[in-house]
Amino acid sequence: MREKLLALAALQKVDVEVAALKKNADAYPKDIGELEQQLATAKAAVDAERAKLDELEKQRLNLEQTISDDKDKVKKWEGRLTEQRSTREYSALAREIDIAKKGQQTMAEEVVELGRQATIQREVVRAKNVEFNEKSKGLTDKIAALKEKLTAAEAAVTALDGARAQAANAVDAALLKRYDVVRKKRMPALSPLVAPGVCKGCGMKLRAQMYNTLVASKGFDSCPSCSRIVYAQEVLDEPATK
Numbered sequence: 001m002r003e004k005l006l007a008l009a010a011l012q013k014v015d016v017e018v019a020a021l022k023k024n025a026d027a028y029p030k031d032i033g034e035l036e037q038q039l040a041t042a043k044a045a046v047d048a049e050r051a052k053l054d055e056l057e058k059q060r061l062n063l064e065q066t067i068s069d070d071k072d073k074v075k076k077w078e079g080r081l082t083e084q085r086s087t088r089e090y091s092a093l094a095r096e097i098d099i100a101k102k103g104q105q106t107m108a109e110e111v112v113e114l115g116r117q118a119t120i121q122r123e124v125v126r127a128k129n130v131e132f133n134e135k136s137k138g139l140t141d142k143i144a145a146l147k148e149k150l151t152a153a154e155a156a157v158t159a160l161d162g163a164r165a166q167a168a169n170a171v172d173a174a175l176l177k178r179y180d181v182v183r184k185k186r187m188p189a190l191s192p193l194v195a196p197g198v199c200k201g202c203g204m205k206l207r208a209q210m211y212n213t214l215v216a217s218k219g220f221d222s223c224p225s226c227s228r229i230v231y232a233q234e235v236l237d238e239p240a241t242k
């Protein structure tokens with residue numbers, strides 16, 4: 001009976017190891033996702049500032065085009081000034097030209113103002129970019145390190161597949177079935193009873209008689225409280241003799 005217990009304990013050792021690796025491996029994708037989100041947010045912040053700069057440049061170019069068009073128009077009007085037959089018509093057109101030129105002056109001032117704002121904004125973009133590059137370097141390194149760890153953990157789990165199969169093979173078939181059923185609900189599924197009969201799995205104090213029986217049989221039973229497979233701790237503690 002003791003051999004059966006030893007084989008099962010060996011299997012559980014592998015399962016505990018696999019569970020620990022999987023727990024780590026499961027945490028990595030979430031951590032990686034969070035870091036990637038931070039990276040995307042930092043990138044979006046730079047893009048937003050750059051979009052503001054683009055908008056200023058666009059406004060400035062549009063305004064310059066408007067001024068240029070307006071100047072062409074005024075040039076034509078000026079050409080027509082001499083063709084005016086009456087003084088009234090002449091002054092009317094001259095006034096139009098004057099108003100248009102004042103408008104151009106105002107727009108030219110706006111162009112300068114937009115240029116000034118663009119210069120400031122260009123500096124904001126540059127600073128944001130530096131900030132992003134620094135941040136992104138750190139984040140990218142962290143993401144790469146986590147991905148490496150994830151791959152390693154997954155490889156370690158795969159590597160234990162063989163060890164698990166071998167250990168499972170050594171366990172009595174009926175006992176293995178029972179263990180696998182309990183294992184799906186409670187880990188560890190195999191739990192020692194500590195003298196005089198406390199289940200280490202759930203902490204329930206069981207009858208001393210159960211403990212004594214398990215010491216004598218060197219066998220196993222089910223904990224009536226948590227259903228774990230239990231054995232008397234001293235059975236596996238004693239030196240390996242048959």
Ligand SMILES: [Zn+2]
Nearest residue numbers: 199202223226
């Ligand atoms: Zn229990």
